[in-house]
Amino acid sequence: xxxxxxxxxxxxxxxxxxxxxxxxxxxxxxxxxxxxxxxxxxxxxxxxxxxxxxxxxxxxxxxxxxxxxxxxxxxxxxxxxxxxxxxxxxxxxxxxxxxxxxxxxxxxxxxxxxxxxxxxxxxxxxxxxxxxxxxxxxxxxxxxxxxxxxxxxxxxxxxxxxxxxxxxxxxxxxxxxxxxxxxxxxxxxxxxxxxxxxxxxxxxxxxxxxxxxxxxxxxxxxxxxxxxxxxxxxxxxxxxxxxxxxxxxxxxxxxxxxxxxxxxxxxxxxxxxxxxxxxxxxxxxxxxxxxxxxxxxxxxxxxxxxxxxxxxxxxxxxxxxxxxxxxxxxxxxxxxxxxxxxx
Ligand code: ADP
Numbered sequence: 001x002x003x004x005x006x007x008x009x010x011x012x013x014x015x016x017x018x019x020x021x022x023x024x025x026x027x028x029x030x031x032x033x034x035x036x037x038x039x040x041x042x043x044x045x046x047x048x049x050x051x052x053x054x055x056x057x058x059x060x061x062x063x064x065x066x067x068x069x070x071x072x073x074x075x076x077x078x079x080x081x082x083x084x085x086x087x088x089x090x091x092x093x094x095x096x097x098x099x100x101x102x103x104x105x106x107x108x109x110x111x112x113x114x115x116x117x118x119x120x121x122x123x124x125x126x127x128x129x130x131x132x133x134x135x136x137x138x139x140x141x142x143x144x145x146x147x148x149x150x151x152x153x154x155x156x157x158x159x160x161x162x163x164x165x166x167x168x169x170x171x172x173x174x175x176x177x178x179x180x181x182x183x184x185x186x187x188x189x190x191x192x193x194x195x196x197x198x199x200x201x202x203x204x205x206x207x208x209x210x211x212x213x214x215x216x217x218x219x220x221x222x223x224x225x226x227x228x229x230x231x232x233x234x235x236x237x238x239x240x241x242x243x244x245x246x247x248x249x250x251x252x253x254x255x256x257x258x259x260x261x262x263x264x265x266x267x268x269x270x271x272x273x274x275x276x277x278x279x280x281x282x283x284x285x286x287x288x289x290x291x292x293x294x295x296x297x298x299x300x301x302x303x304x305x306x307x308x309x310x311x312x313x314x315x316x317x318x319x320x321x322x323x324x325x326x327x328x329x330x331x332x333x334x335x336x337x338x339x340x341x342x343x
């Protein structure tokens with residue numbers, strides 16, 4: 001039995017996550033033989049509680065054992081607990097992604113961050129959109145005096161409305177284009193995660209640049225994300241692009257679980273038609289819902305076009321802080337996100 005157990009352990013070294021194998025990563029706690037069931041029981045600890053990750057690892061282990069051990073053995077995988085980034089100070093890292101620019105990705109990243117913070121979570125927000133960092137504007141951060149922590153030498157994030165914020169925009173002059181080559185931008189963004197004085201966070205929300213590209217690939221390979229949240233509008237051009245983004249997260253070497261998709265700018269109700277609630281689907285109807293069904297991605301919720309979202313956004317105040325209708329819309333979405341990650 002001991003010989004087979006060692007063989008199993010050796011075989012499990014072929015299950016690679018990121019650049020390390022799961023034995024080295026400490027996922028394997030115990031391998032026992034159960035005399036009653038005649039099965040080898042592999043007790044594992046996972047760092048990521050999402051269903052997608054769990055299924056992927058389990059299938060990966062079964063396949064690896066089948067392909068590496070000649071003996072006809074039966075195994076059972078037993079998840080004993082989820083050790084969510086215990087060693088690290090950030091519990092959940094969520095990327096907000098879109099296919100196209102201008103669909104409301106940063107607006108959603110900002111408002112979701114505020115809602116999570118209102119619920120009582122410790123939240124950090126990393127604006128990684130090098131093409132158009134808009135988080136400073138959305139949070140009304142005009143001057144970004146960057147300080148260094150005297151305790152650990154790390155860059156302090158700027159705290160606004162209870163959220164710790166770092167934007168790539170803090171490191172460029174206002175109105176000046178950020179013309180960094182892909183590798184330079186990726187390197188800077190990875191440093192933003194590892195070398196910022198985030199302290200203990202429940203959630204780090206990353207506002208990714210739109211689309212797919214080198215920068216996405218390197219960030220996603222480097223950082224262990226809990227999951228991605230996709231934002232789109234329903235018109236065809238946005239849907240075509242968002243499919244590419246969804247496919248990117250499914251690439252084996254990246255492999256990021258998709259928590260769900262949000263439809264933004266779903267419909268518009270003119271003020272004079274509020275009574276009978278006539279909806280105008282300016283960007284198409286049900287495009288995001290259909291793609292969520294087709295690609296088996298959880299539909300997290302819809303956000304109508306509301307002038308107040310844009311107005312508060314431009315004033316530097318996430319609209320959820322000022323308006324009950326917007327707040328309730330985002331609470332629903334945030335609860336769906338939390339349920340999909342934690343429960
Ligand atoms: P992205 O990050 O995808 O480029 P932004 O979040 O910057 O998009 O949003 C683009 C513009 O649309 C902003 O001016 C924002 O205020 C506005 N906007 C986003 N969502 C809505 C909405 N649901 N209703 C009204 N305006 C919105």
